[in-house]
Amino acid sequence: MLGHDNNDAPRLQAMVVQACAEQQPLRVVGQASKARWLPPMSDAAQMLSVSEHVGIEHYAPDELVVTVRAGTPLAQLRSVLAAQQQMLAFDPPEFDQLGTVGGAVASGLAGPARPWRGGVRDAVLGVELLNGMGERLSFGGQVMKNVAGYDLSRLQVGACGTLGVLLSVSLRLAPLPMVEATHRTSLASEPDAYAWLRRFAVGSLPVTALSFEPSLPDAPCYVRLSGPAAVVAAASVDLGPRVSDADLYWCSLRDQKHEFFGASEQMQELWRVSVPFGAADLALPYPTLVEWGGALRWVQLPHEHDPRELLTRVQTLGGHARRFGGGQGLGPIVPAAGQAVLQRLQAAFDSQHILNPGLDVHAN
Amino acid sequence: MDRSIVLQLLAAQLPADGLITDAAGLKPYETDGLTALREVPWAVALPETEAQVRDLLKICARHDVPVVARGAGTGLSGGARPIAQGIVLGLSRMRQILSIDPVSATARLQPGVRNLAISEAAAPHGLYYAPDPSSQIACSIGGNVAENAGGVHCLKYGLTVNNVLGLRVLTMDGELLELGGATLDDPGYDLLALMCGSEGMLGVVTEVTVRLLPTPPQRAVLLVAFAELAEAADAVSQIINIGIIPAGLEMMDQLAISAAENFVHAGYPLDAAAILLCELDGDEIELAESIRLVSDVLQQAGATQVRVARDPLEQQQFWAGRKNAFPAVGQLGPDYYCMDGTIPRAALSKVLTTIANKAASYGLRVANVFHAGDGNLHPLILYDANVPGQLEDAEALGDEILRLCVAVGGTVTGEHGVGLEKLNPMCSQFSSAELEQFFRVKAAFDPQELLNPGKGIPTLQRCSELGGMHVHGGHVPFKNLPRF
């Protein structure tokens, strides 16, 4: 019932133990769905694929928690959860229809509902991992409240496998909303579209996704409402017509299938900009798509343009930007402080520096 | 290390009254909320700025002096108990609300700001700070971060870690880490999450940015009685199964009910085996809908009584019993010992029955207060410290309860932290390799081991000494270590 099940942990552990002894760099991958967002693999690195470590170890719908092996395809997990009227609140992307649970946690990317339903970190309750010395360790657990020891499970979120090979993760789930409706309205005549978005995003309406496409002629804005039927109906007054294939639309944003993302990679680079709620228009003449009620902005920057203009603007708005795709790495442009601490922390998990070396999650 | 030289150096960085060294002045700092554990520090430093904190840390690092950060001292696991020949870094004078930004719905706070003060300051903007530990009138946001504090509303709105957006943290050698900010995600390692719940052992929090939420337009509080504990536990799952996450969902057993009723006259039914308090929130339509759905489920689950509080006054009254449960139980006997395990909810009946049996075998009484929605159990063990052996019995029972929590798939501490108190039970939750991983993480931030040393993570030697008694995951722990 819960799909394909295979325990590949012993083999993975043996590989890491050996790699550690031989100081053999490893490239940890799930289904490689994010490969094109990562720097090219160096010849020296050996592939460590988690994709055969699959299956749902434990699912307790009553407790809103699932424990899943890292190689389990997201699509499979989603369908098992949906059968119980539950979901992953952070709604991770499935680029190219691929993606594993481990990859979703390691990359730390969340979907359109992020501001309202939480990010990856908010859902992670526990992990089982192999550190770079090949030790099999468990942190956190299957319960929401847990402060025993340092929170080394949430620390894995966004670490891109450099702090351990994820074997399984326990995730907090959310019930599927009783009713969901998406409405499309135009902000073309709105004097301050970003202020409008903010009012919706942090107001008390049951909003669970809010996008804006300022580069299209009628500047459409999509609002998704979720909750009991009466609540959704009451909140949708004045929000424009209801969109019929709304799930498709939100998935197209989440998985970057939307036309906006289809722009030729030869001509432009995709930038991901994260700003506080209520941050003003970037006011730059590049194609832009807005998610998260204004807090996330995608910008297509023509290759010949200097990104510093964008960076400066983003910094004045209190946010940060990073290049996304084009083989340039997931790393940010803004350097993080405390480099020495970060290096020691990485070494604390991986003394021989064999896990995804060359993948610098901090610097560009 | 020469105490007087260090104190001179510290005093030079602080305002005139910023360094306490006299016995009478040190007295209040000897202990935190776990008053059984006491220690007199060399001195208490009370900085007023981040720069002062940095300078103090640098001096202590240079002279190998241990430092214990302290917020309001309400912690329940000895996390802020001083170290002999060390200093206490009290953050109570850094209590400015630096900004409340209604546009981005965030607040920037110094670490000593009281939890409740945040919501009070945000209220004029129709906003509030969601995590609400019962100690919220006193405890500090810095202490909340260090303990990853929860509250009765964290089922729906999350713990501290889910509500903090940014931190400024100084490491023991005075290096500033700026983590997160007002944005929703941040590149790089999630040190922000790591700091939450790190019990002041990785760094000193000097500033916190939190997200604020819109104050719910309306709330409803339901008082629900059950003739069987197990029915109450099942009812919790059934509510969650229909897709409603209540703002709060708390459970109390018979002894806790009668204690609370005697103490605050909350209107609790004394003949119930268990009560649930269920808070729902939303606008008028949402609320009416949720009350209807939840009441139906509760009736089906066998509730003998479902009372919806008539007005805000009665809502407060219903909550007052729960919020005062600890002191109320305190009235039942001279002393009580508060546990803090978390268990998967499915194991609740089994765990409560086992606790009752174990308590009986010690001749002790246990009242149970339970954050039912998220499985966080607070058994309160009643004992009399003046009866020889009772404190030891209470501790032994507590230890058994925590190991039971681990055995059913839970954890030894849900929100109060390990501190000094739960070092032994930690040995039953983690393997030696896991403990060593914790120590390596600690060393990455504090190679000299000066920040709150000896707390949070038990040494391998300690666990190995206990090892004869404890069994982890069916295996004897630390097979390879010599027994002492």
Ligand SMILES: Cc1cc2nc3c(=O)[nH]c(=O)nc-3n(C[C@H](O)[C@H](O)[C@H](O)COP(=O)(O)OP(=O)(O)OC[C@H]3O[C@@H](n4cnc5c(N)ncnc54)[C@H](O)[C@@H]3O)c2cc1C
């Ligand atoms: C009656 C009562 C009810 C309680 N109810 C709850 C509850 O419902 N939920 C809950 O979670 N807890 C509860 N607690 C426990 C306690 O209030 C929380 O753990 C709280 O977060 C501690 O805050 P504090 O400022 O008092 O910290 P302290 O007790 O001063 O310190 C706690 C720990 O944090 C560290 N610390 C403090 N400030 C800093 C800083 N700025 N930087 C780094 N480390 C720091 C200390 O070193 C120590 O390890 C309760 C306590 C009492 C007495």
